[in-house]
Amino acid sequence: MAQDQDPWAAPGKGSRPSDNKPANGSNDEPTGRNQEQSPPDLEEAFANLLKKLGGGKKGSAPQQLNPKNYAKLLPIAAAVGLVIWGLSGFYTVKEAERGVVTRFGQLHSIVQPGLNWKPTFIEQVIPVNVERVRELKTQGSMLTQDENMVKVELTVQYRVVNPAKYKFSVTDADDSLGQATDSALRYVVGHMAMDNILTTGRAVVRENTWKALNSIIKPYDMGLEVIDVNFQSARPPEEVKDAFDDAIKAQEDEQRYIREAEAYAREREPIARGNAQKIIEEATAYKDQIVLDAQGEVERFQRLLPEFKASPVIIKERLYIQTMENLMAKTPKVMMDGGNNLAVLPMDQLLRNKQAAQPAQPFPNEQQSNQPTSQSAVNSQSVLKQPAPAEPIQRERQGRFN
Structure with a gap:
């Protein structure tokens, strides 16, 4: 067994792989099936995320969670929140409105129309329309x-x-x-x-x-x-509404009649004043005319007085003739002087009688039949009226000149 030992191997280990195998012949290395079914390591995944955010370098060993890594994110989050808070404070007040600004519920100021800014969550703006009736x-x-x-x-x-x-x-x-x-x-x-x-x-x-x-x-x-x-x-109230409606109508009719009477009075009053002024002026003119005529007659008689004293008969005759000429020029009559008798024919009276005596003439035969009768009536009336005015005139003339 000594010869089989690898001199370069680590102490306590055999030089051959077979020496390290267990006696029962089983293999300690995990198979591929066991590797696929093992759950992921959450600590390792979170460490890789921190590496990507700057928490470690590539190839370095996994690091544990550290509060210092969160402290690096706080300035960024604070800057983003500050920008959002500042943008949310802009608002617009309309032209017809005024903004009532309250700070923590108390009145702070009044803002004019236009674009304005307020600190959100600190101030509140209440728009009030000041132009609407x-x-x-x-x-x-x-x-x-x-x-x-x-x-x-x-x-x-x-x-x-x-x-x-x-x-x-x-x-x-x-x-x-x-x-x-x-x-x-x-x-x-x-x-x-x-x-x-x-x-x-x-x-x-x-x-x-x-x-x-x-x-x-x-x-x-x-x-x-x-x-x-x-x-x-x-x-x-509804119980007396009809009676009050009649009373109101009577009041309105009274006011209407009063206005109509006032309008009629305003219309007629200037006319009456004009007529009165016209009559006064005519009377004044007539008075002046009579006074001037009288003064003229006085002046004329004063000039005739010497001649009258010289020959009174001639002046009387002349005055009489002039007076009769003035009178007869205004009278529609015909005077016939037949010697001592003076006949006066009232032509206007004769014409009126003739027109009154002639009836309506619808047919010519009736006109011819009625003509002799009307002519005879006119002739009879003229004959009867002729001697009446002649006698007083003749007596007046005889009394004045005889």
Whole structure:
């Protein structure tokens, strides 16, 4: 056995492979089937991962898990988180809005429209529209001064003027404004009669409610501005609605008749004033004309006075002729002088009688038959009326000149 020993072999080992085999002839090396079925080494896999991340060099032996390897990853993770946190803080405020910034729940500042930045998780931005006109409606049955019930509807238009006060002065500014509106409306309706509210007092209710509402919300300083108050409607209870509708219609008819009468008066008054002024001017002109004519006659008689004193008979005759010419020029009559008798024919009277005596002439035969009768009637009337005006004129002439 000494000769078979390998001198170069390690102590306690045989020089031949057969010497190392067990006595029973079995082989200690694992077969390929056993290698495939063995589970992976997790420690070795994790060590290889750390090598790839910089934890070791290629070909080095596997290393154990070390907290120093995690410390190298912390700056990278912190830088990435800081970038994400910074980018998440950018926000935009619209043109019609203002941003109310709160820091840890407390009011910090007001930001203007545009791109802004805030520290996330530290500050919060609440956008508030300051240009939109908001509308609030209120209605209900209310008791009037004369102890009647009336249903009233009212609309309030308002907008936000101070976003900070709007959010933090009261718990809910819109709800507070609604309660103030209801209180102001009940106060105004309670101090007016029902007939006045339903007919002519609508404008008064609107104005008084607006004033009362402003006085109520002023101490609270809610950052709101009331733009307008619209009184929508006022209705009586259903039991007496028909009677009140008739009363309202009568009131409206009364106002309509009053307006129509005022319009008619405004239309006729200038005409009456014009006619009155026209009559006054005509009377003034007539007065001036008569005065001037009288003055002219006086002047003319004064100039004729010397001639009248020289020959009074001739002047009398001349004056008489001139006067008769003036009178007869304005009278549609024909005078026939037959010596001592003066016949006056009233032509206008004769023509009127002739027209009145002629009936309607639908046929020529009737016209011919009626013509002699009408002509004879005219001739008889003229014969009867001729001597009547001649005698006084003749007597007047004889009395004046004989």
